[in-house]
Amino acid sequence: MSHDLTPVPELYVSYESSQKMKLEAAELTSHDLTPRQICDLELLMNGGFNPLKGFLSQADYESVVDTLRLADGTLWPMPITLDVSEGFAETVELGQDIALRDQEGVILATMTVTDKWVPNKAHEAEKVFGADDSAHPAVNYLHNTAGAVYLGGPITGIQQPVHYDFRARRDTPNELRAYFRKVGWRKVVAFQTRNPLHRAHQELTFRAAKEAQANLLIHPVVGMTKPGDIDHFTRVRCYEAVLDQYPSSTTTMSLLNLAMRMAGPREAVWHGLIRKNHGCTHFIVGRDHAGPGKNSAGEDFYGPYDAQDLFREHQEEMGIEMVDFKHMVYVQDRAQYEPADEILDKDDVTILNISGTELRRRLSEGLEIPEWFSFPAVVDELRKTRPPxxxxxxxxxxxxxxxxxxxxxxxxxxxxxxxxxxxxxxxxxxxxxxxxxxxxxxxxxxxxxxxxxxxxxxxxxxxxxxxxxxxxxxxxxxxxxxxxxxxxxxxxxxxxxxxxxxxxxxxxxxxxxxxxxxxxxxxxxxxxxxxxxxxxxxxxxxxxxxxxxxxxxxxxxxxxxxxxxxxxx
Ligand code: PPS
The missing domain is CATH 3.40.50.300 (P-loop containing nucleotide triphosphate hydrolases)
Structure with a gap:
């Protein structure tokens, strides 16, 4: 696949225009964005959600929900919608410009409202998330947090959302593209994560990069992840500790302010398109990628390899190649990690593993976490956040x-x-x-x-x-x-x-x-x-x-x- 590192289109106006627009926009009806909408807006404006030009229109929304494509046929699996309350929707006419403000009242963008409609949320839940079951965090959000009315229309970007944390580690798609150009990285494999990295992850990402003969981008999500996850402050400190374990010229890390939906297969394709926009050529998709956990009947929402299957089906069109995640296990006899499916002498060796649940138990009881499992610096960070x-x-x-x-x-x-x-x-x-x-x-x-x-x-x-x-x-x-x-x-x-x-x-x-x-x-x-x-x-x-x-x-x-x-x- 050819590696095109020319810039992706952004939705920002020039600095001079933004100063003028800011003053004019102060007069407009404003919508105070929710934390999730701020994440979506940032990626819309900086080209992370290219080719979207704003929050989806009704025709695009219905098409995305039913077919994973925009109304013009372009692949786009996730509805990016601006949900508002009924009361606010009543104050907005079609054709009107509204100001979009962050939680402190700073105007980030304006939107020309071309569409306003009441979505069928049960249908959206069934089609996008696979079931209208509130055990799914995004379905719960859809019914219990999102407003009743959706507004759609193109965005004019005035400024990026402000981040006070880890600024040097955040990059727009074009900043990453420019970096890859500068350092001459022709192939880049991205690793998406919402969890701390332990030794198995380090091994698997390292192997994925070798396999694809590519450089590695650790691309963790710091926007919104699954409720109950370890906060991103702790995770970023953990990632920084692990970064030293890679040869420095081969690997980099950048933080992605994405609001995840935990939509399994659709989410994997969405993640791939976002990474393509960030200048990556390859993307690691694992077992149960972006899985939401169990449904209300105690069963998995998606099959373990549904995400890989859907990605594979679309990768040609997406222009980013999947590297499937190897399940790495620790072989005690050889004191190293190996892909589980490549161990031929399984019955003769001792294979060690610590599950997520077991790790949480050990942390909560202050028990030992062995060095074969994780890096001491990572364990130290986790112990600070999760003391016994x-x-x-x-x-x-x-x-x-x-x-x-x-x-x-x-x-x-x-x-x-x-x-x-x-x-x-x-x-x-x-x-x-x-x-x-x-x-x-x-x-x-x-x-x-x-x-x-x-x-x-x-x-x-x-x-x-x-x-x-x-x-x-x-x-x-x-x-x-x-x-x-x-x-x-x-x-x-x-x-x-x-x-x-x-x-x-x-x-x-x-x-x-x-x-x-x-x-x-x-x-x-x-x-x-x-x-x-x-x-x-x-x-x-x-x-x-x-x-x-x-x-x-x-x-x-x-x-x-x-x-x-x-x-x-
Ligand atoms: S609540 O329902 O949890 O907000 O009530 P709480 O704040 O615990 O207050 C209860 C105390 O207020 C007195 N009190 C009443 N209780 C119940 N219903 C009514 N209408 C009422 N009016 C006054 C009562 O002394 C409660 O104190 P406790 O300590 O529970 O006996």
Whole structure:
């Protein structure tokens, strides 16, 4: 395949025009871009999504969804759409120019709106992601985050999104093309990744480059990856550590601000087109490329080699060649990595492997990670981000009726944890929060949700910073508790403790005299009397307080924390 390193078309105007446009665009109706849209816009403007000239029109969108091609027949597998709310869409007329702003309000581009339509999201999910199943992160995004209306139209680029991190490691397609021209790289194989690189990856990329007789571009995604992935700051530090392991004149690394969709086969073809735009001639596609994990029935969304098959089918047209990923394993007897399918004496040698799950377990328990598996500098970085569980922050979230004993047990737990020492402990009791954080709120569903989300936010910050948050609100609604769990679990463990004192017992105790007032109708929307309480279905712990003393309840929580490895026995 010939290597054409002439620049790809960009959508930016000249610097002089951009200064003028910026002033004019300030008058336009503006749309505040979401983090995903900022990633898409950057690659539209810098030619990473060449030949797209803007967010897709309705005709292009429908054609891409159904046929993987733009309306004019050009191969393009992924719908790049500008989703907005119904309210915003109503303010926009066809033919109108709108300003696209980043999250700080900086105008990055203008768009002439040529199309406005309500997409059939279920159809998009089925066709693009293979199933209308919210277990798929992009389907979940489509239904629960993306706006209801799509706008399409050409873009005029004013400036690149600003990045404060790793600036020297970010390159536009034309910057990479210019670099390859300068250093005389005629063949370049790109390696896409959203994970840290260990020795097996280093071996496989090195071999892929040798096989294709090409130079190597490590091209990790730092835009948006799969929820739960290791953050890109940690990953880039890890990549930098691995880079030293390659002969320096053969390999380079550049960061790609792509928002992944985890769309398996379609994503692989999309990734290939993006790398072609970045001046690469070859692209490594592995087993289950850009796989989204399991569907809601516990099965894989795509077959393990679907991505390779679709790529192979289109590679001629794409102008970039696939190098299939070799599954590398460590052969202890020979102290080296070898492609699994090339080992002829499998039964006579010891093959070692550490899976992703096993690696996470070893990190969380502070166990040894052998040098044959990874590089010490990479392991050091990972240990800093993922310290052993006994050193991470966590949240204990008590829920139960008013008067169930939440505060009493929470206080006892706090004191026991403080006695042990090691991590700061904060108690976010229902009453304390309502006094300090939520003093303007009442007890409507909306206000209770807001109150619990605030508690969740504070608890997640405490957890992120390595502390222990103990929360003790009523938190009557299961959906809100789940949202708080998701907030916290980005940073550490979330232990839901249902204080299961019955409503009859709480009313009998009536320690604050509130039940009497609620029965008399003097307090409205009282949980358990005139407002619902969703009993937690799968809490980490359920406390039966009626026959067990407080001290013992708190001890049960301590035992649970020990069994989870969060505190040391
Ligand atoms: S919630 O639903 O989680 O936001 O409630 P929370 O912030 O935990 O506040 C509950 C405390 O407020 C008192 N109180 C009421 N509780 C329930 N329903 C109504 N309508 C109500 N009005 C006042 C009550 O004393 C709760 O305190 P605890 O500590 O739970 O007994």
């Amino acid at each position: 569980r006994a050193e991470q922050g966590f949240t204990v979230f008590f829920t139960g009726y008013s008067g169930s004993g939440k505060s009493t047990v929470a206080n006892a737990l706090m004191v026991k944890l403080m006695e042990m020492g090691g991590r700061p402990v904060t108690l976010l009791d229902g009453d304390i929060v309502r006094k300090n954080l939520s003093s303007e709120l009442g007890f409507s569903k909306e206000h209770r949700d807001l109150n619990i989300r605030r508690i969740g936010y504070v608890a997640s910050e405490i957890t992120k910073n390595g502390g222990i948050a103990i929360c003790a609100p009523i938190a009557p609604y299961a959906t809100t508790r789940r949202a708080v769990r998701e907030d916290v679990e980005q940073f550490g463990a979330f232990i839901e403790v249902h204080v299961a004192t019955s409503i009859e017992e709480c009313e009998r105790r009536d320690r604050k005299g509130l039940y009497k007032l609620a029965r008399a109708g003097k307090i409205k929307e009282f949980t358990g009397i005139s407002d619902p309480y969703d009993v937690p279905e799968n809490p980490e712990l359920r406390l039966e307080t009626e026959s067990v003393p407080v001290d013992n309840c708190a001890h049960q929580v301590i035992l649970k924390l020990e069994s989870l490895g969060l505190i040391k026995a």
